[in-house]
Amino acid sequence: MDSSILPRTDKRQKLRQGLLALIGQHPAGARLPTERELSERFEVARETLRHCLRELEDEGVLHRRQGAGTFVSAQPVVKEARLMSFSEEMRQRGLVPSSRLLSCTTVQAGAKLAHRLMVMPGSAVIEIRRLRLASQEPMALETSYLAADRVPGFDPAVLEQGSLYELLEQRWGLQLRGARQQIEATVLSREEAEQLGVPPFFPALVIERTSTSTTGEVIEFAKSLYRADRYRFEINVSR
Template sequence: MPRPDSTARPYRDGVPEHGRVPKSHTVKMRLLQLMDELGEDALLPSERELAADYGVARSTLRAAIGELVMEGRLRSARGRGTYVAPPKLMQPVSMGSYTEAVRSMGLTPSRRVVTLEHHVAKPDLAERLRIRAGDLTVHVERVLLADDEPIGLESTYLPLDRFPTILDVLRPEGSLYRCLQDDLGVVFAEMHETVETVLAAPREALLLETNPALPMLLVMRTSYDPQGVPIERVRALFRGDRMGFATRMRA
């Protein structure tokens, strides 16, 4: 039997085949073990203590902590130290509202309005909504919160001709999905969604109360009714350190 090709799988359990592991990775593994022992929301010992215990320079320790912060496993609070972060919120990839998804996690959803306006559709948006460039849309932009913590920034665009009364019936802090279904009789039949990693623009990072250097998850979605007519175009930016997505697939 031929030997496995190690070049096709250069890493095994985080360790390169050549066996040379950066010190920061070793420290990271030890920190993960410590975090399991301490538990959620526990305060880590000081950098000085940890560097001494692990026998490494503080710069090496900071590199390991920085990776764990970017991954959302640790949270740093200026002047207060570094804490073990709670688990990420995992939102199902499904045709449902943010409200329902957050409630299913045992948290309280809410929204903070940023923008409610009429917006002129540029060619790309017009193509997605199958309207003419220059037509008016309704733009609803809100910060999504879970237990009052900013998690995402969502911008939704709807054709004004189709939904002329949406701003009259929408509760700004409520579910737009539910408003469209229950108040306007809209039936959602299909959605096309993409997810990619990006960095937040300064304005977005400010609204999300996060570091612009942390990775974000950008969700772009177009929803359709049973006749295949676009209902909405959504751009949602989620904090990568606090949010993930889950789906179930069957053969």
């Protein structure tokens, strides 16, 4: 059938499939051909093309810059509801995980933190702040808290390229069994946005996680800020 006499819905579906196939051939950040070139390639009217491009932009597949063109967006990492370290997640998706240690200090647990870690108020707690990267791209800001007496001789330098969970298991025999997480929407402060390489007040996901060992002992309390454009959480539910 001549494409000029296809029903409108079929024509738009064919255009969408063609655009997605074209996008799949380009890396994140690549510039697509002009609207004139695309309309000629797919044999559609400019208005039909613009409608489809707007839909793909709303879905986060594309982004347009005024006067510059249409570009392929970096696709978000899908985070499943499984207890994995950031390093494990990135490796599973073919990305190279790394961390930039922002600070590591020993603090006294206040009432709230002591409750989270199941320790006495005033107990020594190690606070680790890291910038998490995937293939050198900033992805998240993470602050982890560990009861100091559970990890004697802790050296934060080994976390630059390694996983905290792997270190806990290999060095201290602390094998994690599960975690309780709370997820909320937020926006980044100017300092947080600068560290993550995005504009101030950029949307983000804040996740608080309390992790327990196979013996039921609380091992870690963590608070993480994930870039909302690079993370999507996926939860499977059943009835």
